[in-house]
Amino acid sequence: MTAERRVKFSRMADGDQDDFALLDQHERASAKAVGQRLLATLEMLDDAPSAYRVSRSEHSLQCATRAWFDGADSDWIAAALLHDIGDILAPYNHDEYAAAVLRPYLREQCTWVVRHHGIFQRYYYAHQFGGDREARRKYRDNDYFDDAVAFCERWDQASFDPSFVSLPMDHFRPLVDEVFSREPYAACNILPAVRLPLVDARKAASRRNDAVSAA
Ligand SMILES: [Fe+2]
Numbered sequence: 001m002t003a004e005r006r007v008k009f010s011r012m013a014d015g016d017q018d019d020f021a022l023l024d025q026h027e028r029a030s031a032k033a034v035g036q037r038l039l040a041t042l043e044m045l046d047d048a049p050s051a052y053r054v055s056r057s058e059h060s061l062q063c064a065t066r067a068w069f070d071g072a073d074s075d076w077i078a079a080a081l082l083h084d085i086g087d088i089l090a091p092y093n094h095d096e097y098a099a100a101v102l103r104p105y106l107r108e109q110c111t112w113v114v115r116h117h118g119i120f121q122r123y124y125y126a127h128q129f130g131g132d133r134e135a136r137r138k139y140r141d142n143d144y145f146d147d148a149v150a151f152c153e154r155w156d157q158a159s160f161d162p163s164f165v166s167l168p169m170d171h172f173r174p175l176v177d178e179v180f181s182r183e184p185y186a187a188c189n190i191l192p193a194v195r196l197p198l199v200d201a202r203k204a205a206s207r208r209n210d211a212v213s214a215a
């Protein structure tokens with residue numbers, strides 16, 4: 001959105017109500033494009049070199065595709081698709097970065113899992129370097145502990161497979177638009193302390209049937 005009108009101030013301290021109303025109007029319009037910007041950013045993850053057998057964007061699509069065919073809801077699928085969005089900009093705290101992006105829109109359960117998936121993923125490799133693969137146990141009393149274990153086991157650690165056939169990015173665009181058009185921080189979306197399953201067997205069967213029919 002091109003700003004035809006501009007604020008009058010050069011120092012924020014000199015702005016008036018009209019200036020800040022104008023800025024708010026533009027920021028709200030800009031926020032509507034966050035979801036599509038994030039998908040573009042997913043593709044940019046592949047600009048950085050990696051020794052994995054699949055690209056970072058392919059890893060993300062594999063995670064989201066597995067979530068889709070597990071019958072997961074929109075929050076889980078968005079979390080699976082975007083959990084590594086911070087990989088190349090925040091390589092030492094990419095989980096925090098992604099959680100910060102997702103927190104206003106997703107259920108608290110999913111944001112918590114994204115925020116902590118780094119330490120939960122260490123279970124799969126930390127021992128190779130003499131590290132503590134059980135470091136995640138410090139969260140064992142957290143209500144979302146089992147969800148983070150399942151997220152990593154079912155979707156994250158499994159999604160480095162060059163033979164896996166992912167759904168395309170376009171498949172997830174409407175879902176991403178829906179998630180990022182939500183009212184930020186609305187209690188009806190954040191749902192504190194609510195746990196919903198990663199897997200919905202009935203929805204999973206329906207999605208698999210649809211995929212077979214479309215093939
Ligand atoms: Fe990650």
Ligand SMILES: [Fe+2]
Binds near residue numbers: 059083084156
């Ligand atoms: Fe990942």
